[in-house]
Amino acid sequence: MSGDDDAPAWGPARRVLAAEVAEQVLLHGRSRIAVGTELGLSRFQVARLLDAARERGLVRVDIDPGADVDARRSSAVRAAHGLRRALVARDDGGVPALAAALLAETVGTGDVLGLAWSRTVNDVVGLLPRLARCTVVQLCGAYSLPWRRDGSATAVFRAAALCGGDAYPV
Incomplete structure (x- = not known):
């Protein structure tokens, strides 16, 4: 794989490579250097693949603090009142x-x-x-x-x- 921006289209081989890189780095916590060495890529190519995978929707981050907390409202209350921490329950019960x-x-x-x-x-x-x-x-x-x-x-x-x-x- 070429690390250039003018690389071939984002086809299935590149998507699979980007998915493998993302899985190794993001899910398994391996370093970009280790993954790049294993796959014959530089750490910069690995970083570009990760960025492209996010931009193209291959990698999505789903953050869920739990069913009991409304994270968006908690952050809004914290910011609005200058607090270090605020928790808002998803429901009154x-x-x-x-x-x-x-x-x-x-x-x-x-x-x-x-x-x-x-x-x-x-x-x-x-x-x-x-x-x-x-x-x-x-x-x-x-x-x-x-x-x-x-x-x-x-x-x-x-x-x-x-x-x-x-x-x-x-």
């Missing part, structure tokens, strides 16, 4: 599960986790899969509702029991 996953990911050993009062906070704590050992503090007054068996202090105790840390309810 997914907020507690997404928040529980975020807490499990971000709370580290020795941190202090402050919990406000709300039904959603209680739901989040009920969905926590795990939590690093931390101190759990109730941030504001208690609430209880007659149709729920848990209140805001219950969430504090439940989170502390989950992580093995100290609980400080109001």
